[in-house]
Each structure stands twice: as structure tokens, then as C-alpha cells.
Amino acid sequence: MGEALLEVRGLSVDFIVGGSAASIVRNVGFRLEERRTLGIVGESGSGKSVAALSLLRLIPSPPLLRMSGQILYGGRDLAALRQRELRAVRGKEIAFIFQEPMTALNPVFTIGEQIAETIRAHEPVGRKEAWERAVELLRQVEIPDPARRAKSRPHELSGGMRQRAMTAMALSCDPKVLIADEPTTALDVTIQAQILDLFARLQDERRMSVVFITHNLGVIAEIADEVLVMRKGGVVEQGGVMDIFHSPRDPYTRQLLDLLPGRKRRHVHV
Amino acid sequence: MLRDKLPWIGAGIIAFFIFCAAAAPWMAPCDPYAINLEERLAPPSAAHLLGLDANGGDVLSRLLYGGRISFTVAVLVVFLSGGLGVGVGLLSGYYGGVPDAILMRVVDVLLAFPGLLLAIALVAVLGPSVANVVLALTVMGWISFARLARGQTLSIKQREYVLAAKISGQSDLRVMRVHILPNIMSPIIVQGVFSVAGVIVSEASLGFLGLGAPPGSPSWGVMLSEGKQVLLEAPHVSFFPGLTIMLVVLAFNFLGDGLRDRLDPGARSRGRVQGEDAEIEAEPSHG
Amino acid sequence: MIAYTIRRLLLLIPVALGVVTLVFFLIHMTPGDPVEIMLGDNALSADKAALRRDLGLDRPIHEQYVHYLNGLLHGDMGISLQSRKPVLDEILRSFPASFELMAGAMAVALLTAAPLGVLAAVKPFGLVDGAAMLIALIGVSMPSFWLGPLLILLFAIRLDWLPVNERGGFNHLILPALTLGASIAAILSRMIRASLLDALQEEYVRTARAKGLFERSVILKHALRNALIPIVTVVGLQVGGLLSGAIITESVFDWPGLGSLLLDGIYARDYTLVQGCILFIATIYVVVNLLTDIVYGWADPRVRLR
Numbered sequence: 001m002g003e004a005l006l007e008v009r010g011l012s013v014d015f016i017v018g019g020s021a022a023s024i025v026r027n028v029g030f031r032l033e034e035r036r037t038l039g040i041v042g043e044s045g046s047g048k049s050v051a052a053l054s055l056l057r058l059i060p061s062p063p064l065l066r067m068s069g070q071i072l073y074g075g076r077d078l079a080a081l082r083q084r085e086l087r088a089v090r091g092k093e094i095a096f097i098f099q100e101p102m103t104a105l106n107p108v109f110t111i112g113e114q115i116a117e118t119i120r121a122h123e124p125v126g127r128k129e130a131w132e133r134a135v136e137l138l139r140q141v142e143i144p145d146p147a148r149r150a151k152s153r154p155h156e157l158s159g160g161m162r163q164r165a166m167t168a169m170a171l172s173c174d175p176k177v178l179i180a181d182e183p184t185t186a187l188d189v190t191i192q193a194q195i196l197d198l199f200a201r202l203q204d205e206r207r208m209s210v211v212f213i214t215h216n217l218g219v220i221a222e223i224a225d226e227v228l229v230m231r232k233g234g235v236v237e238q239g240g241v242m243d244i245f246h247s248p249r250d251p252y253t254r255q256l257l258d259l260l261p262g263r264k265r266r267h268v269h270v
Numbered sequence: 271m272l273r274d275k276l277p278w279i280g281a282g283i284i285a286f287f288i289f290c291a292a293a294a295p296w297m298a299p300c301d302p303y304a305i306n307l308e309e310r311l312a313p314p315s316a317a318h319l320l321g322l323d324a325n326g327g328d329v330l331s332r333l334l335y336g337g338r339i340s341f342t343v344a345v346l347v348v349f350l351s352g353g354l355g356v357g358v359g360l361l362s363g364y365y366g367g368v369p370d371a372i373l374m375r376v377v378d379v380l381l382a383f384p385g386l387l388l389a390i391a392l393v394a395v396l397g398p399s400v401a402n403v404v405l406a407l408t409v410m411g412w413i414s415f416a417r418l419a420r421g422q423t424l425s426i427k428q429r430e431y432v433l434a435a436k437i438s439g440q441s442d443l444r445v446m447r448v449h450i451l452p453n454i455m456s457p458i459i460v461q462g463v464f465s466v467a468g469v470i471v472s473e474a475s476l477g478f479l480g481l482g483a484p485p486g487s488p489s490w491g492v493m494l495s496e497g498k499q500v501l502l503e504a505p506h507v508s509f510f511p512g513l514t515i516m517l518v519v520l521a522f523n524f525l526g527d528g529l530r531d532r533l534d535p536g537a538r539s540r541g542r543v544q545g546e547d548a549e550i551e552a553e554p555s556h557g
Numbered sequence: 558m559i560a561y562t563i564r565r566l567l568l569l570i571p572v573a574l575g576v577v578t579l580v581f582f583l584i585h586m587t588p589g590d591p592v593e594i595m596l597g598d599n600a601l602s603a604d605k606a607a608l609r610r611d612l613g614l615d616r617p618i619h620e621q622y623v624h625y626l627n628g629l630l631h632g633d634m635g636i637s638l639q640s641r642k643p644v645l646d647e648i649l650r651s652f653p654a655s656f657e658l659m660a661g662a663m664a665v666a667l668l669t670a671a672p673l674g675v676l677a678a679v680k681p682f683g684l685v686d687g688a689a690m691l692i693a694l695i696g697v698s699m700p701s702f703w704l705g706p707l708l709i710l711l712f713a714i715r716l717d718w719l720p721v722n723e724r725g726g727f728n729h730l731i732l733p734a735l736t737l738g739a740s741i742a743a744i745l746s747r748m749i750r751a752s753l754l755d756a757l758q759e760e761y762v763r764t765a766r767a768k769g770l771f772e773r774s775v776i777l778k779h780a781l782r783n784a785l786i787p788i789v790t791v792v793g794l795q796v797g798g799l800l801s802g803a804i805i806t807e808s809v810f811d812w813p814g815l816g817s818l819l820l821d822g823i824y825a826r827d828y829t830l831v832q833g834c835i836l837f838i839a840t841i842y843v844v845v846n847l848l849t850d851i852v853y854g855w856a857d858p859r860v861r862l863r
Contacts, residue, residue: 375571375572375575376575378572378575379572379576379579382572382575382576382839382842382843383576383835383838383839383842384796384797384798384800384838384839384842385797385798385800385801385802386801386804386805387800387801387804387835387838387839390804390819390823390835391580391583391584391831392583394587394823394831395583395584395586395587467698471700474700474702475700475702475805478702478805478808479804479805479808479820480820480824481823491702494700494702494703494706495702497706498702498706498809501706501709501710502714505706505710508703508706509707511703512700512702512703512706512707513703515700515703516695516699516700516703519698520694520695520698523694523697523698524694527694
């Protein structure tokens with residue numbers, strides 16, 4: 001067991017929906033250790049994305065009504081930080097990868113610009129240097145001809161390329177924690193596998209911890225060390241990936257496992 | 271919240287000015303056409319609450335009578351252009367084909383004249399008079415109603431209940447009257463309310479340019495144009511007609527905004543509505 | 558993009574032809590004999606006949622129409638009945654004044670609408686938003702032929718800060734530009750607010766925040782840049798408001814532009830001049846709309862791809 005890099009205690013999130021309060025996330029807690037991967041699983045509407053976005057307080061108000069709990073990182077509680085201090089953590093210490101790069105990337109700027117501005121938001125570097133680093137990052141995520149691609153806008157790239165570009169953007173300031181919210185869901189299966197391989201390699205090289213949110217247990221089996229299963233805003237089960245797959249205690253987890261194709265389940269036994 | 275009260279404030283102001291215009295013969299202290307050169311340009315006083323104009327006409331009396339011209343023109347133009355526009359737009363959207371294509375080309379040509387230019391051209395040709403102003407503003411105004419009605423009809427005629435009515439053998443006329451027209455009325459009413467504001471300003475503009483009601487008549491635009499000649503000596507002559515126009519137009523805009531929020535909510539910015547859906551959790555696209 | 562531009566240019570031809578035809582036949586319905594307007598009632602009938610022949614008025618109307626069309630293609634809009642000078646020369650002499658007024662008004666509109674709209678959108682339904690939108694609604698409702706005199710009374714007479722009723726330096730432009738720009742500023746600020754509110758809901762705004770950008774650049778760079786794309790179209794359409802509003806503003810301030818030229822033509826029943834002015838204004842409007850569409854395509858990378 002290593003040192004906990006990120007620890008969440010009693011995270012609850014309420015939204016205001018149609019004039020009344022609704023509890024979206026209830027009492028979620030977990031520890032993320034260095035170089036480990038935590039998978040958060042649940043169907044759509046289970047609150048897993050809201051929980052992930054709440055880690056960096058990225059939910060606008062409205063719909064956000066209130067948020068409580070502690071998000072401990074590097075000796076500080078992110079839930080209690082001022083906006084100014086939180087900004088310095090976002091993208092620099094903890095970075096995000098979103099599900100749909102087509103809408104999550106800004107359509108009017110080139111991907112090079114979008115990567116370079118992230119670097120310049122956190123480090124005192126010039127335009128030219130930031131641009132060169134952006135190109136280098138694109139090379140690291142295996143985008144061919146990165147110097148030319150950096151000048152493309154998101155809609156000029158394929159789906160897989162776009163997700164690689166967003167990954168490069170997330171890595172641009174060498175974050176310690178990467179939060180990936182359904183990063184492969186919008187991609188087709190072969191591209192999905194390539195992106196997962198890329199993640200594994202980058203995580204290893206850069207010694208990152210990863211929070212991986214997905215509705216797909218098969219993906220969890222491939223990459224996660226620990227698993228947290230969510231349903232209707234609450235945690236139904238959490239533990240090591242082997243324990244969960246071999247001896248699920250909660251009936252809901254069992255239901256999810258039964259939905260998996262047999263091939264994926266065997267994969268776990270390796 | 272003030273925002274929710276504005277439509278009612280608007281309706282109140284409109285009711286007040288319409289009442290004043292209707293009751294002008296009983297309320298007006300003086301004959302609006304009276305000439306009194308001895309006291310011309312006299313500032314507001316107890317005898318003449320809003321003062322006298324360049325001919326010694328009582329500004330208050332002329333404003334009250336002016337409301338009759340403005341509201342009559344506005345109502346006539348909005349009903350004429352609305353009726354014509356909705357009729358043409360409905361037929362064109364419903365039947366499509368060549369007549370629709372011709373309509374759209376005509377609209378393209380008419381839209382090439384910005385703002386009041388078409389009305390100015392028409393009045394220039396026909397000669398300045400209130401009747402010609404009504405005609406010119408109708409020719410200008412039907413376009414927006416026609417485009418709106420056509421667009422609405424195009425989207426509604428594909429709905430199931432319209433298709434069902436057609437299949438069950440109802441006549442086209444009946445389908446349009448019973449199934450389409452009532453369903454496109456909301457945005458058209460909203461448009462109608464905004465049009466009243468537009469027509470009142472247009473009528474006053476033409477009057478101001480000397481292309482509307484004849485000189486000397488108690489029309490708000492003409493009063494402003496005559497007031498401009500004596501702006502330095504007697505600012506009250508322009509001030510009160512201008513204030514009246516602004517209040518009336520503002521009131522119709524308040525009312526129109528309120529009606530749009532209630533009848534045609536989709537037309538407003540989606541900002542507030544979106545915040546109320548908790549659509550943060552994106553639906554994963556399977557497969 | 559080039560194909561799109563060419564298609565738009567081709568679509569312009571029927572519209573332009575329609576506009577010319579409509580204006581020509583409309584103006585030729587005008588009652589009154591132009592020759593009598595030029596020569597007066599007491600002229601000799603031989604002189605009248607000669608002039609009528611010179612102007613081509615003795616020919617059937619469809620021949621006059623073809624003649625006029627042909628002239629337009631060669632930049633000839635006929636001769637002003639009143640001044641006896643070419644109509645196009647008169648127009649080109651007045652246009653710079655109108656252009657100066659409209660450019661000033663557009664500058665006023667953009668410089669006030671952008672901050673107003675952004676402030677309102679950043680905290681929607683707050684106090685600033687409410688105040689800004691109420692000001693905007695009043696601005697829309699304020700007729701320029703009242704705003705103009707009010708500004709003159711306040712700034713030129715009461716405070717004696719600015720000159721009035723002369724075209725001259727920058728000082729002379731301020732009041733007319735404010736008058737003409739006010740209602741457009743009001744419309745634009747409402748549009749910018751709505752468009753920015755929409756953009757702020759987009760996912761790329763969340764991404765920009767997640768990257769740790771300063772809120773200033775989240776709003777002013779990421780959201781605003783996207784919000785301005787639809788505004789381009791609105792600005793283009795507002796040029797119509799400028800062209801038509803300029804007629805009234807020029808009349809308020811005795812500004813020697815196209816609007817004044819048109820009104821003088823109408824009062825003097827100088828029908829060739831009126832016809833020329835109306836065609837010229839409509840042409841500017843149509844061309845500006847075309848340019849707007851092309852700029853829109855350039856500004857929105859998703860359209861550009863097509």
C-alpha cells in the first residue's frame with residue numbers, strides 16, 4: 001500500500017432540479033494511491049460523472065445547489081480552496097479528459113493553440129516554446145505529423161485523433177492525477193483499444209494516478225486496480241478489482257457482471 | 271421580480287394611452303387645430319399643461335388627438351399586414367411548389383429594401399397622406415408575418431395529427447383552419463404585438479420626414495418635426511410627443527416580451543431553461 | 558468556400574433584377590410630368606417636346622426600361638431633373654457623409670453593446686443584467702427623431718460641449734453617431750447576451766475551466782469567440798437598420814448624406830434622383846448581406862469546411 005495521493009471523504013452533491021433540491025451524489029469516499037488506477041463504474045444517471053467533476057468543482061450553479069465533503073490532495077482540501085487557488089490545481093496537478101472531444105474541444109481554435117494555452121496558464125513560458133511543447137505532446141500521443149496536425153481544428157481530425165489530442169492537452173502540465181470521464185465511449189471498438197493501450201503506456205511512463213469513469217465493466221477489468229460501483233448517486237460496492245470480479249457482494253454488481261460477454265470475464269483470470 | 275411585472279406595466283400604459291385617445295374629444299382642453307399666434311410657444315402652464323406649439327396649438331390636446339391617428343394606423347396596418355401575411359404564408363407553406371418558390375423570390379426582392387426604405391419609396395410615389403401610410407406600411411409589414419407563418423406551417427404540417435386529418439379525408443381548407451392555424455397563432459400574436467410598436471414608430475418617422483399626415487395635423491411624428499424647428503426656443507414642443515411615443519413603444523415591447531415568454535418560450539435564450547435540467551451525466555452512446 | 562461564394566453571387570442576379578424592376582415601375586407610376594417639373598408650367602410646348610425626346614420619355618415604357626437597365630450596366634443612372642447633373646455623381650458626392658455617419662454609429666453600437674452584453678451574460682438574471690437589459694429595451698424603444706433633439710438640447714445647448722448641425726471634424730460626428738447607434742447598440746447587446754449565455758453552456762467552456770485557465774480567458778476568449786459567430790450575421794442585418802435610420806438621423810441633424818439627398822429628391826419630385834438613391838441604398842444593403850454571409854462562413858470553421 002502506497003501513500004494516498006488523493007483522498008475523498010463523504011462527498012455529497014445536490015442539484016436544484018425544477019425548483020426543488022435533488023441529491024445526485026451521496027456520501028462517496030475513496031483513496032487513490034500513486035500510480036494506481038481507480039475505476040468508477042455505473043450506468044448513466046448513477047452520478048459517477050457528477051462525482052468526478054465535483055473533484056475539481058467543475059459543476060456550474062445552477063444546477064449545483066450545494067456540495068459537501070472533503071477532497072484531500074497534497075495536504076489541502078480542494079473542496080475548501082478559493083477559486084484562485086483551485087485554478088492553479090486544475091490542469092496542473094489534476095487534469096481531465098472528457099467523453100466527447102468534438103464538443104469538449106473548442107471548435108474555433110487549433111488543437112496546438114488549445115494545448116499551448118494550457119501550458120501558458122500554469123508555467124511562465126513564451127508562445128513559441130509552448131507551441132513546440134504542444135507539438136511534442138502530440139507526438140507522444142502518437143499523432144502522425146504532429147507539427148502539421150497542431151494547426152488543425154478539432155473538426156478536421158478523426159474521432160480517435162481528437163481523443164489523442166485531448167489526452168495530450170491533459171498531459172501538458174505533467175499532472176499527477178488524470179481523471180478520464182468515459183474517454184473511449186464515443187469511439188469505435190478498435191480505436192477504443194488503441195486509446196486504452198496509449199493510456200496504459202502514458203500512465204506508466206509518467207507515473208500518474210488515474211480515475212477512470214465508465215459504464216463498461218470490461219474496460220475496468222483491463223485497466224483498474226480498484227473499483228467503485230455507483231448506483232443512483234450512492235456507492236454500492238468498492239474494493240480491489242479481483243475481489244469485485246470474483247466475489248461481488250452486492251446484487252447490483254452481480255447484475256452488471258452478468259451483462260458482460262464471456263470473453264471479457266475470462267480476461268480477468270489472466 | 272420586476273421582470274415578471276413588466277408585461278403588466280406595459281399593458282397598463284397601453285390601456286391608459288388607448289383610453290386617452292378614445293376619450294380625446296371629451297378630455298382635450300382645447301381644439302387641436304386651434305391657432306393662437308399671440309401665445310405661440312408658451313411654456314407649460316396651468317392653462318396649458320404641456321404648453322403651446324409654434325401655431326399656438328395646445329400640445330396636450332394635440333397629443334391626445336394624435337393618439338387616435340397612431341393607434342388607428344397601427345391597428346389597421348397590423349390587421350391588414352397580419353391577415354395578408356398569415357394567409358399567404360399559410361397557403362405557401364401548406365402547398366409548397368411553384369407558388370411557394372415565387373413567394374420566396376418576391377420576399378427576397380422586398381427584403382432588399384432595408385427598414386423604412388420601401389415605405390418611403392411608396393409614399394414618395396403615392397403622395398403623403400395617412401391612407402397612403404397605411405398602404406405603404408402594410409406592403410412593408412406583411413413580409414415578416416408571411417415568413418413566420420410559412421415557417422411554422424412547414425414544421426407543423428408534418429405532425430401526426432395533421433397527417434391523420436388529411437388521411438381521414440378532410441378538405442385542405444379545413445385542415446389549415448382547424449389543425450394548423452390555431453397551432454401557429456402563438457408566435458404570430460407575439461409578432462403582432464411587436465409589430466404594433468414598429469408601426470407606431472414607422473408612422474411617426476414618416477410624419478417626421480413630412481411623408482405622412484399633412485403638416486399641421488395632430489400626429490406625433492408631425493408634432494416632433496414641427497418641434498424640431500423651434501427646438502431652441504421651445505423644447506417642450508418636441509419633448510412631450512417624443513416621450514409619448516417612447517412610452518407607448520416601450521409598453522408594447524414589455525407586453526411583447528411577456529407574451530413571448532408565456533406563449534412561445536422556445537424563442538427566448540435557452541440559458542435559464544437548460545440550468546434546470548440536470549443533464550450533466552451525458553448519455554453514453556453504446557456501440 | 559469559393560463554390561459557395563459563386564453560388565451566392567449568382568443568386569444575387571435575380572434579386573438585383575427584381576429590385577431594379579420594382580423601383581423602375583414604381584417610380585414611373587408617379588403622377589406629374591417630369592418635363593414640367595424641370596421647365597416649369599410656362600415653358601413653350603416645343604421646348605417641352607424637345608426635352609421629352611432628349612430624356613426618351615416619348616418612347617413606350619418598356620423601351621425606357623431596357624434603356625435604363627442598359628444605362629445601369631454602364632454606371633449611368635440618368636440625369637437629375639433638378640440639378641441636371643448625373644444622378645450617380647450626386648450620389649457619390651453625398652455618400653461619404655452617410656458612410657462616416659454609419660461607421661460612427663456602428664462603432665458606438667459595438668463599443669457599448671459588447672461590454673453591456675458580456676456583463677449581463679456573466680451573471681444572468683442579476684442586478685447588472687436587469688439594469689443592462691432595461692437600458693437596452695429603452696434604447697430600442699427610443700425613436701431617433703426624439704433622441705437626437707434630446708442629445709442636442711443636453712450636449713450642444715445646455716452643456717455647450719459639442720457642436721451641432723454641421724458636418725465637420727470628429728466632434729460634429731459624435732451626436733449624430735450616438736443617435737443612430739443607440740437602437741443598434743440596444744439590439745446587439747441583447748443578442749450578445751443571449752449568444753454568450755448559450756456559449757457558456759457548451760462543454761468546451763467546462764474544458765477550459767478544467768484546464769485551469771483564468772475565468773477571464775474562459776469567458777472573453779473561449780466563450781465569446783464562439784458567441785460572436787452568430788453575431789456577425791446580426792451585425793450585417795443591422796446595416797439595414799443603419800441605412801434606413803440614417804435617413805431620419807440625417808434629417809434631424811441636417812447631415813448632407815444620401816438620406817438628405819433622397820428626401821430633397823422626394824420633396825422636389827426629382828424622380829430620377831429618387832430612383833437612383835433607392836437603388837443605391839438597396840444595392841449597398843444586398844452587397845453587405847452577401848459579405849456578411851461570406852464572413853460568417855469564414856468565421857465559423859464548421860461552415861468553412863463545406
